[in-house]
Amino acid sequence: MEEIAAKEVQQRDESRELLQKLPAEIGMGGNLLYLYQGFWCPQVSIKGMMLFQQHFKAQETDLLLASIPKSGTTWLKALTYTIVDRSRYSLEKSPLLTIGPHGVVPFLEFDISSENHFQQLDRLPNPRIFGTHSPYPALPCSLKDSAAKIVYVCRNPLDVFISYWKFSVNIPKEEEKHLSLEDAFDKFCQGLHGYGPFWDHLLGYWEASLERPDKVLFLKYEDMKKNGVLYIKKLANFVGLPFSMDEEKQGLAEEISRLCSFESMKSYEATRTGTGPLGIPASAFLRKGEVGDSLNYLTPSMVSRVEYLIQEKLQDSGIADDSSGAKNGAGKTDMHAASTSNTGIPRIAIIFVSMGFSLFFLFKFWQKKKREEQYARLLKLFEEDDELEVELGRRD
Known part of the structure; x- marks a missing residue:
């Protein structure tokens, strides 16, 4: 001992x-x-x-x-x-x-x-x-x-x-x-x-x-x-x-x-x-x-950064072949700000506020869609083909 x-x-x-x-x-x-x-x-x-x-x-x-x-x-x-x-x-x-x-x-x-x-x-x-x-x-x-x-x-x-x-x-x-x-x-x-x-x-x-x-x-x-x-x-x-x-x-x-x-x-x-x-x-x-739970926390720029790293670090390994042709980024949304004068009519102000909220939610929706598209491209790296099903007799 x-x-x-x-x-x-x-x-x-x-x-x-x-x-x-x-x-x-x-x-x-x-x-x-x-x-x-x-x-x-x-x-x-x-x-x-x-x-x-x-x-x-x-x-x-x-x-x-x-x-x-x-x-x-x-x-x-x-x-x-x-x-x-x-x-x-x-x-x-x-x-x-x-x-x-x-x-x-x-x-x-x-x-x-x-x-x-x-x-x-x-x-x-x-x-x-x-x-x-x-x-x-x-x-x-x-x-x-x-x-x-x-x-x-x-x-x-x-x-x-x-x-x-x-x-x-x-x-x-x-x-x-x-x-x-x-x-x-x-x-x-x-x-x-x-x-x-x-x-x-x-x-x-x-x-x-x-x-x-x-x-x-x-x-x-x-x-x-x-x-x-x-x-x-x-x-x-x-x-x-x-x-x-x-x-x-x-x-x-x-x-x-x-x-x-x-x-x-x-x-x-x-x-x-x-x-x-x-x-x-x-x-x-x-x-x-x-x-895909990460999409609830990460911004599109964060997803893009990891996507770039995958291409940089794994491109010669063969593991990233499925995602090597992925194109970066979806289309960008242009957002225009609206302003009103101090003498604007309340109804017009309400309209502009409503437009602001609409644009905000559209922007958040665009962010979510962009993350989903980027994640889908990354996911190709982590998906197999049909060889496994053939191996186990599921497919001819």
């Missing part, structure tokens, strides 16, 4: 010494981020990332669920765990209901805090399932070089930003301040958010999925929301546990979809009363889960 305690003290000292040497900046969540191996990482995760790289011994049957924060991490954990453990537990008795997605699928950066804990992972039943926010380049070689499989979920960056900002604002902080929407957005675009830049994080896993599609499955949150059952089957096929004919007839994939829906997960005992990673209330990890 003394030897283990001494090692943990040494690990803490090493991580503190490292932090003193790393560039640091305030991130979009108001917390301090450190530039570790090319990505802006929260202080709380760097020790775990170091231990992950140094001591994790991958097994051939391991499953790693990867994402940037607020991209559908909780949902992916729930779906994968339920698919993998469906032979062990009936859906009605799933530990998911009482422990929650983050309880059944631990984060390697947060929940495994020492070398000794990594050694204890060998006792877990196969296949072992873990979660991570670590970028692909930061994954240990034992994982990348093994037959272990990785599932990565990405999401439209506009929705990621709003979900991340809302999450940050709702978490009480003692020494950190909450940033305004505008300031936080500027930080996000600079890559100053947990495990950012967003583009580099996404590209690492995207390129790995192209090189080894048998090892890395790249999923898009928007596709999963559009047809959850189809992607549950794809996920089951990828992890080597496809649904049997009997399970197909019983509609088990549909039942899993309902069990793991946002509405259902919010009602779990684990969500209502439990805590998630770092002691944060479990309910904070489930907000809306809607596609």
Whole structure:
């Protein structure tokens, strides 16, 4: 025990010494981020990332669920765990209901805090399932070089930003301040958010999925929301546990979809009363889960800025081909101000006031339509074609 305690003290000292040497900046969540191996990482995760790289011994049957924060991490954990453990537990008795997605699928950066804990992972039943926010380049070689499989979920960056900002604002902080929407957005675009830049994080896993599609499955949150059952089957096929004919007839994939829906997960005992990673209330990890909710908060210029960044950062990757021909901006509306003299007739004043209100609402309507058009162009990046339906026998 003394030897283990001494090692943990040494690990803490090493991580503190490292932090003193790393560039640091305030991130979009108001917390301090450190530039570790090319990505802006929260202080709380760097020790775990170091231990992950140094001591994790991958097994051939391991499953790693990867994402940037607020991209559908909780949902992916729930779906994968339920698919993998469906032979062990009936859906009605799933530990998911009482422990929650983050309880059944631990984060390697947060929940495994020492070398000794990594050694204890060998006792877990196969296949072992873990979660991570670590970028692909930061994954240990034992994982990348093994037959272990990785599932990565990405999401439209506009929705990621709003979900991340809302999450940050709702978490009480003692020494950190909450940033305004505008300031936080500027930080996000600079890559100053947990495990950012967003583009580099996404590209690492995207390129790995192209090189080894048998090892890395790249999923898009928007596709999963559009047809959850189809992607549950794809996920089951990828992890080597496809649904049997009997399970197909019983509609088990549909039942899993309902069990793991946002509405259902919010009602779990684990969500209502439990805590998630770092002691944060479990309910904070489930907000809306809607596609396009960011349009209720962002201006057209903000959407345009992200659209430009996507073209700049992803244009040579192949992932943005669907949106490469998007044209910027819809037509602009000219608004003319009207003024009246001090001696104007009240009726005319009322008319002009009414016109002002009409123009105001027309302008707001134009803003909304412009955001929707821009978001639709961005969404093309996060939509698949019909190959999946062909693969699963839905189409000829």
